[in-house]
Each structure stands twice: as structure tokens, then as C-alpha cells.
Amino acid sequence: MRKLYTKKQSKKDELKNLEPSKETIQFLLNYSKNLRIVDFQGIKFESILN
Amino acid sequence: MNNVEITDAVLVRNYMNGNEAALSTLINRHQHRIYSFIFSKVFDRDVAEDIFQDTFIKVIKTLKKGKYNEEGKFLPWVMRIAHNLVIDHFRKNKRMPKFDNSGDFNIFSVLSDSDLNAETQIIKDQIENDVKELIKELPEDQLEVLTMRIYKDMSFKEISERTGVSINTALGRMRYALINLRKIIEKHNLVLTN
Structure with a gap:
């Protein structure tokens, strides 16, 4: 029988080292930088600057 | 040595005043807890990633619109948004169930006869x-x-x-x-x- 040399992670271990990808974080930071909220007569408009 | 950590409330205020770096600190500080929380519910890295992203998009919009008030704490507020988005995800999936395409395609995995025989x-x-x-x-x-x-x-x-x-x-x-x-x-x- 083929041997498995990798140890299966338990659910607990799996939850320990969980983090979102760097791309997601970068996207959020860029999104935040590009998002402008314009207030016009009490109505708030969103615009994304590229 | 500077042991004093800037509180979430201060970072939120700084961010609302235009300091973009404050958001980066907030995300870095809480990303693990929020992402783990989402993953523990959906058990799918891609879905967790999407929900994490949507959560912070909501956070960013609310803060930029000045609608956030520091009544509660920042982290519980973000966790609540994430929790609601997880619920939305499951509701959406219930309406549009995904079929398991790991093996051969089986039409009965997407069609079902709910009528009684x-x-x-x-x-x-x-x-x-x-x-x-x-x-x-x-x-x-x-x-x-x-x-x-x-x-x-x-x-x-x-x-x-x-x-x-x-x-x-x-x-x-x-x-x-x-x-x-x-x-x-x-x-x-x-x-x-x-």
C-alpha cells in the first residue's frame, strides 16, 4: 500500500493559520484609497477613482 | 520602547479623518480572527475570501460615509457584518444549490422531484x-x-x-x-x- 508522508491537519490546526490572501488585503487598501464619497444635498454618492 | 498600542477607536477616527494607513493597521490586527470566523462557518477558502472582502468593503463604505458611531467596539461590529454576510451566503446557496461536480455529471443532483409518490x-x-x-x-x-x-x-x-x-x-x-x-x-x- 502506498504510504502517506504528509500529516493531515486537524480542523483546529487548520483554523490556527488562516489568513486572507495578500491580494485581497491589497485590493481592500486600494479600494479604500480610490473610494470617494460625495455628499450632495444630503445624498451620499460613491465614486471609484482609477 | 513603545509599548503603547493605538486603540481601535483611535485608528477608526484617524481613518475617518483621511489616514489610509489606519485601515491597514486595523485589517492586519483583526484579519486572522475575522477570516477564521468566516472559514469556520463556510469551510471553503475561496468563499471565506469573498466574504472577508465583502465584509471590509461594507466597513470601508460605512466609515467613509461617516455612519459609524463608536457605541460598541470595532471588532464585534465587523464580526456582526461578517456573520450577516455568512447567513446571506447560505440563503443564496439554498435558492441556487450548487451541484457536486467532482465526478461524472448527474442531472439528478440539480433536479429533484419534491412531489410525494x-x-x-x-x-x-x-x-x-x-x-x-x-x-x-x-x-x-x-x-x-x-x-x-x-x-x-x-x-x-x-x-x-x-x-x-x-x-x-x-x-x-x-x-x-x-x-x-x-x-x-x-x-x-x-x-x-x-
Whole structure:
């Protein structure tokens, strides 16, 4: 029988080292930088600057 | 050595005042807890990633619009947004169930026949007839409330008006009707499942 040399992670271990990808974080930071909220007569408009 | 950590409240205020770096600190500080929380519910890295992203998009929009008020704490607020988005995700999936495409495509994984077949229909009719017979053993006042509620689909307000008792009494009678019905089912050793 083929041997498995990798140890299966338990659910607990799996939850320990969980983090979102760097791309997601970068996207959020860029999104935040590009998002402008314009207030016009009490109505708030969103615009994304590229 | 600078041991003083800037609090979330200060970072949020700085971010709302235009300091973009404050958001980066907030995300770095809490990303693990928020992402783990989402993953522990959905058990799919891609879905968790999407929900994490949507959570912070909501956070960013709310903060930029100045709608956030520091009544509660920042992290519980973000966790609440994530929690609601997880619920939305499951609701959406319920409406549009995904099929398992790990093996050969099976059309019955996306199509299902919810109608009862002839056998289950006969069993259902039989159970309904048995229940109709059983409720006749209930005391008159309980039988009256149960019939109005279940078979005539009346509200407890309507039942209380019709029978001349308070809503609480009607609720109590319904409760005892169900308790007694269970006792009758146990006494007769009946199995009323399809």
C-alpha cells in the first residue's frame, strides 16, 4: 500500500493559520484609497477613482 | 520602547479623518480572527475570501460615509457584518444549490422531484386520518382550540374572540392539547412518521 508522508491537519490546526490572501488585503487598501464619497444635498454618492 | 498600542477607536477616527494607513493597521490586527470566523462557518477558502472582502468593503463604505458611531467596539461590529454576510451566503446557496461536480455529471443532483409518490401519499393520508381520530380523545376545550388553530388556520386572537377566553388561556389550551396528544400517541404506541 502506498504510504502517506504528509500529516493531515486537524480542523483546529487548520483554523490556527488562516489568513486572507495578500491580494485581497491589497485590493481592500486600494479600494479604500480610490473610494470617494460625495455628499450632495444630503445624498451620499460613491465614486471609484482609477 | 513603545509599548503603547493605538486603540481601535483611535485608528477608526484617524481613518475617518483621511489616514489610509489606519485601515491597514486595523485589517492586519483583526484579519486572522475575522477570516477564521468566516472559514469556520463556510469551510471553503475561496468563499471565506469573498466574504472577508465583502465584509471590509461594507466597513470601508460605512466609515467613509461617516455612519459609524463608536457605541460598541470595532471588532464585534465587523464580526456582526461578517456573520450577516455568512447567513446571506447560505440563503443564496439554498435558492441556487450548487451541484457536486467532482465526478461524472448527474442531472439528478440539480433536479429533484419534491412531489410525494403514491406510497408516501397513502402513508401521509393514513397519518392524517389517525391524527384526526386521536384528537377526539382530547378534552373539549383543548380540542376546540386545536381544531381552530390547525385545521381552520385561525390566529390566537381570533380563537380568543370566538371562544370568549383570553389569548393566554387559548395558548395554554393549545399547549396542553399538544402535550396530551403526545401522551395519547405514546399510550397507543403509535409511530406517526412518513
